[in-house]
Amino acid sequence: MNREEFEHLALEQLDPLHRMAMQLCRRHDEAADLVQETFLRALKAADRFEDQGLGVRPWMYRILFNTFYTRRKRDSRGPASIAEFFAEESRETEPCEPPPAWNMSSFDWEHVDERIKAAVEDLKPEYRAVLLLWGVEGLKYREIAQIVDTPIGTVMSRLHRARKLLADALADCADELGIRSIQPDPSET
Amino acid sequence: MTDTPAKPDPSRDNGFPAGQDTAALLRAAADDQLTPEQAAALERHLADHPEDRARIESERALRRAVAAAMDTGPAPAALRQSIEAMLRQDRTTSSQATDTVGPAETRSRSFWRRTVLPVAIAAMVLLSFGVFLSQRNGQGPALNGGFDAGALANAVSFVEQEHRKCADSPEYRRLKLTVTEAADVAPATQRQLGAAPQRIQLDDQGYTFAGYGPCHVPGSGASGQLVYMPTSGRGAPISLFIQRDKGHLDNLVNTSDCVRDAIKANRAGRPGEPQPEDQVYIWRANGLIYYLITDRDNEAAPCLESLGAPAHQVSL
Known part of the structure; x- marks a missing residue:
């Protein structure tokens, strides 16, 4: 891949990288600074980029995450590295409950948005990161595993648990949000 | 009061290969992350448990809701311009550095x-x-x-x-x-x-x-x-x-x-x-x-x- 191609592909990732940076930093100036450093690092490491079939996207996300958590370490506010961060809680268990069966026609989407934001904010960082990569960026499990440097099974566990927590948070205020479950057919029971 | 989703019966046959949890597979189905074998098993499962289609749809709705709620829009134009300028600058610097070194280093x-x-x-x-x-x-x-x-x-x-x-x-x-x-x-x-x-x-x-x-x-x-x-x-x-x-x-x-x-x-x-x-x-x-x-x-x-x-x- 030549320099021009690399730049083109990298710039295509600017919006999603900035979106994720905003979720991580919560501040516009810090997010912009993080994205700039990500591009700078990516540019310098471009010679070493090897496409493993997933394109430049997971690779740049990984730089973003590494840069963010390295900064956290520097600021003594967090663990040492992305691997260490995501290994902090390694005993993940799969939620065995199936997803809820909602009647979506009853949703009050405007209020759902606010509840989801609040529920995402409440998630533990390692859950939040995986959930955002899945939900906002639409990444596959394998891509997320590559970015957060965690086995794919752990990613799935965290993602499923995060979704469960989110669904529970919405169910907690179901009346307010207009959430109704689809009633099972009595004839089946 | 809103009804809560019925708890699953862990003893029921989910139609999936042994050891594969229904909940995980329904979520994976919502994410289009099933292997062909799992997808075929899912179809058999849904034939017996049609109510689970709603669970898959709910998961997809949750994903759309997360995307909508957490989307912060495109990156600021100033940031894009700044990064493009940085890339241009780096390109210029690199080529100028090349121009000033001997042929062997070029x-x-x-x-x-x-x-x-x-x-x-x-x-x-x-x-x-x-x-x-x-x-x-x-x-x-x-x-x-x-x-x-x-x-x-x-x-x-x-x-x-x-x-x-x-x-x-x-x-x-x-x-x-x-x-x-x-x-x-x-x-x-x-x-x-x-x-x-x-x-x-x-x-x-x-x-x-x-x-x-x-x-x-x-x-x-x-x-x-x-x-x-x-x-x-x-x-x-x-x-x-x-x-x-x-x-x-x-x-x-x-x-x-x-x-x-x-x-x-x-x-x-x-x-x-x-x-x-x-x-x-x-x-x-x-x-x-x-x-x-x-x-x-x-x-x-x-x-x-x-x-x-x-x-x-x-x-x-």
């Missing part, structure tokens, strides 16, 4: 040769300097002298690059320098670094404060950069970087000295002339490490005095 412009190798050489020089200083102070070579030397070399390389970006790109300056009033620098650095520089004004030396922004000089956590523009509007800016002093340069920079270093500038020189250099002055005071960088060495002394740097200079 084809090799890897990061390692452009940046890391000079840093490594600088680290070796600084290592020798560290050993020299510790011996001069009547001590043996410090065990951590190599770390210190590398840290300083990295820091010098970093401040040169950041200074150059701010010097060359108004967009980059605008984006990076988030504090634009000199009076706001002390509170910002106090909050960020736990200490504030005593003197930051260079008006008397013909430089106007342009802004302050956080950055990350290698070696000691958070740091910041102040940029000053020539009041006359002509000439190059200068930058003052400040970093929390955690003692990591103890072996290299005495508190009574101002250490002076020259670094090959990341900018084009005149044709036929050697690559230009930037001058970096490093000193420590009040819990902070300072790096002043300028390409006008003759104007450095009064600025250093105004900023309270030690008068005694040690050259690398």
Whole structure:
């Protein structure tokens, strides 16, 4: 891949990288600074980029995450590295409950948005990161595993648990949000 | 009161291969992440449990809801322009560096040769300097002298690059320098670094404060950069970087000295002339490490005095 191609592909990732940076930093100036450093690092490491079939996207996300958590370490506010961060809680268990069966026609989407934001904010960082990569960026499990440097099974566990927590948070205020479950057919029971 | 989803019966046959949990597979189905075998098993499962289609749809709805709720929109135009400018600048610098080297070097412009190798050489020089200083102070070579030397070399390389970006790109300056009033620098650095520089004004030396922004000089956590523009509007800016002093340069920079270093500038020189250099002055005071960088060495002394740097200079 030549320099021009690399730049083109990298710039295509600017919006999603900035979106994720905003979720991580919560501040516009810090997010912009993080994205700039990500591009700078990516540019310098471009010679070493090897496409493993997933394109430049997971690779740049990984730089973003590494840069963010390295900064956290520097600021003594967090663990040492992305691997260490995501290994902090390694005993993940799969939620065995199936997803809820909602009647979506009853949703009050405007209020759902606010509840989801609040529920995402409440998630533990390692859950939040995986959930955002899945939900906002639409990444596959394998891509997320590559970015957060965690086995794919752990990613799935965290993602499923995060979704469960989110669904529970919405169910907690179901009346307010207009959430109704689809009633099972009595004839089946 | 809203109905809650019925709890699953773990004993029921889910139709999936043994050991595969229904809940996980329904979520994976919602994500289109099933293998062909799992997808076929899902179809069989749904034939027996049609109510689970709603569960899959709910998961998809949840994903859409997360995407909608957490989307922050496109990146700011200023950030895009700044990054594009940075890429252009790097491309120009790379090609200019190529133009000024001999033919044998022209084809090799890897990061390692452009940046890391000079840093490594600088680290070796600084290592020798560290050993020299510790011996001069009547001590043996410090065990951590190599770390210190590398840290300083990295820091010098970093401040040169950041200074150059701010010097060359108004967009980059605008984006990076988030504090634009000199009076706001002390509170910002106090909050960020736990200490504030005593003197930051260079008006008397013909430089106007342009802004302050956080950055990350290698070696000691958070740091910041102040940029000053020539009041006359002509000439190059200068930058003052400040970093929390955690003692990591103890072996290299005495508190009574101002250490002076020259670094090959990341900018084009005149044709036929050697690559230009930037001058970096490093000193420590009040819990902070300072790096002043300028390409006008003759104007450095009064600025250093105004900023309270030690008068005694040690050259690398």
